[in-house]
Amino acid sequence: MMKSANNFKRQTCVKTAAVLALLASSASASGYKIPEQSLNALALSAANVAAADGADASYYNPANMAFLPDKSHLEFLLTYVNLPHMTYTDSANASRNGASKVERFGAPLFHFVTPSYKEDWRFGFSAVVPGGLAKRWDSPYQASTAKKFSLKIIEANPTAAYKVNDYVAIGFGARAVYSTGEVASHEAGITKMDMEGDSFDFGYNLALSIRPTEALKFAAAYRSKVDLTIDGDADLNAYPYAYTYNGAASVEVPLPAVLDLALAYTLFKKTTVEFVYERVYWSAFKQIDFEFPNESGNPILSGFGRARIKNWEDSNTFRLGITHLATDNLKLMAGFTIDKTPAPDENLAFELPDANSKNYSAGFEYKLNDDMSIGVAYLFSDKEKRGITNNNYGLNGTFMDGGAHLVNMSFKYRF
Numbered sequence: 270m271m272k273s274a275n276n277f278k279r280q281t282c283v284k285t286a287a288v289l290a291l292l293a294s295s296a297s298a299s300g301y302k303i304p305e306q307s308l309n310a311l312a313l314s315a316a317n318v319a320a321a322d323g324a325d326a327s328y329y330n331p332a333n334m335a336f337l338p339d340k341s342h343l344e345f346l347l348t349y350v351n352l353p354h355m356t357y358t359d360s361a362n363a364s365r366n367g368a369s370k371v372e373r374f375g376a377p378l379f380h381f382v383t384p385s386y387k388e389d390w391r392f393g394f395s396a397v398v399p400g401g402l403a404k405r406w407d408s409p410y411q412a413s414t415a416k417k418f419s420l421k422i423i424e425a426n427p428t429a430a431y432k433v434n435d436y437v438a439i440g441f442g443a444r445a446v447y448s449t450g451e452v453a454s455h456e457a458g459i460t461k462m463d464m465e466g467d468s469f470d471f472g473y474n475l476a477l478s479i480r481p482t483e484a485l486k487f488a489a490a491y492r493s494k495v496d497l498t499i500d501g502d503a504d505l506n507a508y509p510y511a512y513t514y515n516g517a518a519s520v521e522v523p524l525p526a527v528l529d530l531a532l533a534y535t536l537f538k539k540t541t542v543e544f545v546y547e548r549v550y551w552s553a554f555k556q557i558d559f560e561f562p563n564e565s566g567n568p569i570l571s572g573f574g575r576a577r578i579k580n581w582e583d584s585n586t587f588r589l590g591i592t593h594l595a596t597d598n599l600k601l602m603a604g605f606t607i608d609k610t611p612a613p614d615e616n617l618a619f620e621l622p623d624a625n626s627k628n629y630s631a632g633f634e635y636k637l638n639d640d641m642s643i644g645v646a647y648l649f650s651d652k653e654k655r656g657i658t659n660n661n662y663g664l665n666g667t668f669m670d671g672g673a674h675l676v677n678m679s680f681k682y683r684f
Contacts, residue, residue, distance in 0.1 A: 305630075305648060306378055306397040308346055308679035309592075312632025312646035314604030316543045316590025318531035319478070319488035323681060324380035327393025327428045330490050330531075331440030332478035334382050334391040335432035338683070340640075342382040346679035348398070349375045355622055355652075355671035357411065365666070367408030378677075393428040393442075400524075411619045420450040426474070440476035445469070446495050446524070462573065464518060466501020472524075486533040494526040494553055503561070505569055512569035519560045523553040539594045547586035551611035554581040584611040597636070602646070604630040615660045622668040624655040640683040648675040 305311040307325035318330050324342035326333040352372040359365035376398040383392045400422045428442030449467040472495035479487040503518035527550070533543035558576035561567075590604040606628035612621065632646025650673040657664045 303348075303350070303398060303400055303675075305348075305646075305675060305677075306395070306399065307344060307380060308632060308634060308644045308646050308677060308681075309602065311348070311648050311675060311677050312602035312604060312630055312644075313543070313590030313592065314588050314606040314628045314630045314648060315547075316531075316545045316588035316604050316606075318490055318529050318543070318545050319486040319533035320531075320535075320541050320543050320592070324382050324393070325395070327380050327382050327442075328395035328397060328426055330476045330478060330488050331393055331428035331430050331442055331474070332438040332476040332488065332490075334393050334428070334430040334440065335389070335438035336478070336480065337382060337391070339385050340683045341384055342380075343682045343684075344378075344380040344679060346378050346677050347375060348378060348675060348677040349373070351674040353670060353672055353674070356669050357619070357622070357666055358669070359664075359666040360658075361665055365410040367406055367411045369411070369671075370405045370407065372405070389432045391430040391432075393430070395424075395426040395428070397424050397426065398422060399424050399446075406619055420448065422446060422448045428474070430476075436480050438478045440478070442474045444472035444474060444493065444495060446472065446497070448497055448499070450499065450501075461506040462503065464501060464503045466499040466518065466520075468497045468499040470495050470497055484535040484538075486531075488529075488531040488533075490529040490531070492527045494550065495524040497522050497524060503573075505573055507569055514561070514567075514569050514573075517562055520557065522557060525553050526550040541592040543588075543590045543592075545586075545588035545590075547588065549584045549586065549611065551581040552583045554579055554611075556580075579616050580613065581611040581616075582613060584609045599636075600634040600644075602630075602632045602634070604628070604648075606630075608650075614657055616662075617655075617657055617660055617664065617668075618662045622655070622671070624668060624671070625653045626672065627651050627653075634679070634681070642681045644679045644681070646677050646679075649673075650675075 304315040306328055309323065309325060310317040310329060321329045321333045324344040326337065354368045354371050356368045357366060378398065379396040381394050385391055425445040426442050428440060430438055430440040432438045447469050452464045453462065472493040474492045476490045477488065498521050500519045502516065503514065505514040528548045529545055531543060531545045533541055535541045556576050556578050559573065561570040564570040586609065587607045588604065590602065593601045595601050608626045608628060610623045610625050612623045628648055628650045630646065630648035632644060634642050634644035636642045652671040654667060654669045656667045
């Protein structure tokens with residue numbers, strides 16, 4: 270019996286660590302984070318930092334709020350996300366082939382900036398959905414570690430800006446992040462795990478905007494790491510040995526810090542080109558350790574709860590956006606992004622089959638009058654094919670397809 274229990278520990282350690290890693294990584298991983306939280310950001314592939322010029326400046330670069338016209342600025346929008354299926358083809362065993370299900374979800378978003386206060390101060394507020402995922406595999410091999418995962422993240426971001434002079438402004442804000450998640454892995458006749466939990470955690474953001482000329486803009490924006498202290502309940506079963514557990518569970522995982530450095534230049538007062546270099550500090554994600562009360566000496570808890578090394582790497586994203594004033598009322602936008610995955614080959618698994626991607630986007634904004642406008646934007650994220658050989662989860666095959674489609678519709682108002 271002791272030998273069987275030890276085998277169970279080794280099996281469940283490997284099989285469930287992948288699922289638990291998903292809880293940590295999906296919230297804002299390069300492949301599944303959602304940086305596009307406004308009309309302009311989606312249309313420009315999030316190259317919307319130095320030249321952010323509306324209510325969404327409260328989120329992307331609060332320092333820019335200081336340079337907005339002295340009115341209240343408001344943006345409401347709805348975003349729709351479609352995640353196409355991803356396929357896995359095993360190099361040696363066709364029974365391990367499978368495809369994830371297509372997933373769809375949507376979210377309302379909101380940005381607001383106040384008029385100036387005592388000339389040099391501005392305040393803003395954003396309610397956004399900075400990450401989210403719904404991924405399901407029904408094929409037996411994939412379902413053993415990633416049958417279902419859903420994650421919802423909502424962020425409230427109050428901000429403030431101070432205008433130092435006509436050329437320089439600074440901004441800062443607080444991040445209040447609420448997340449809920451559900452994870453399931455079912456391996457017929459061996460193990461079963463169902464978990465639910467939520468978290469309410471905090472961070473901050475900082476911004477600097479420099480405008481040496483009317484046409485040239487520099488900016489830096491930093492969003493701090495937020496440790497998700499997720500608490501919830503778990504239902505664990507190990508069929509061969511009749512080990513079960515139903516009770517409290519918790520895990521602490523990082524949403525990584527993000528630094529954006531941006532440069533924007535306007536040509537002939539009609540066309541603005543912006544380049545953004547983004548650094549995501551994924552190296553904070555070193556391991557995942559799921560905690561249970563009285564874990565020591567309990568075979569099922571020690572098996573499911575053993576820490577798993579991840580050692581993700583800091584990743585780079587390069588963003589390019591172009592905005593053109595076609596007429597007095599019509600603004601056209603397009604963007605392109607090269608996004609590098611932080612997940613090393615040796616730790617890739619079915620719960621998060623991430624890969625490098627290229628994003629393509631476009632959109633428009635039409636002014637109904639001097640204070641109201643509407644717009645639509647679309648983004649396509651194209652994932653690269655990724656081959657994996659002899660990694661820590663025993664994968665020896667190729668991931669293909671996947672990616673994402675995002676569409677939003679926006680209403681802007683100044684008063």
